[in-house]
Amino acid sequence: MSTEPATVVMVEYENASDEVRAVFDDIMATKGIGFVPNAWKVFAFHPPTLKRLWYGLKEVMAPGALDPKFKEMIAVAVSVTNGCDYCTRSHTGAARKLGMSDAEYGELLAVVGIFNQTNALAEAYKIPVDDVFMRPWSDQDG
Structure with missing residues (x-):
């Protein structure tokens, strides 16, 4: 801090x-x-x-297609990833105020952690994007 x-x-x-x-x-x-x-x-x-x-x-x-708690949880994930202590604490408090449970917070941080790891590895290895992911979503196979 x-x-x-x-x-x-x-x-x-x-x-x-x-x-x-x-x-x-x-x-x-x-x-x-x-x-x-x-x-x-x-x-x-x-x-x-x-x-x-x-x-x-x-x-x-x-409020919109995403509810406010979910939006605050996304803000926590981005703040953690960007290394902003102020924002992480602020948005964690806001998400808690909107009902984020300990279990949700634990899972949120687990998702953030694993994707920060896999994203860093994907960037380091310069993994080529599969052709199917380059097409519009509606054209993708399963």
């Missing part, structure tokens, strides 16, 4: 512009929390980035 300070000054709620404060309010209301997480305080250093990231994330993580 990083104990290093951010590379920019985090924008605290009380020091935020009206524009940033509106995004912070939306973050807290949407997440049902009473604080602004550090990531958003850092992203607020550049308000256009804050708005782009927050509203993009809000749209992508909204």
Whole structure:
């Protein structure tokens, strides 16, 4: 876990512009929390980035064909793979809040671990892609 300070000054709620404060309010209301997480305080250093990231994330993580818990579990998998401790912890907490069980978390990390291993080996060996996988999904055999 990083104990290093951010590379920019985090924008605290009380020091935020009206524009940033509106995004912070939306973050807290949407997440049902009473604080602004550090990531958003850092992203607020550049308000256009804050708005782009927050509203993009809000749209992508909204219920759709995939339910919110599953989306948070995907976010955990990507965060683990990318080595982002902050994101791994944040999305693990969000997935837990949405009902992710210990068994689901264990399986999720097992899948992440095995595919990180096999992907690394596939890249190292430069395994050629099977022709069948290069065709549109609807044209593939079993």
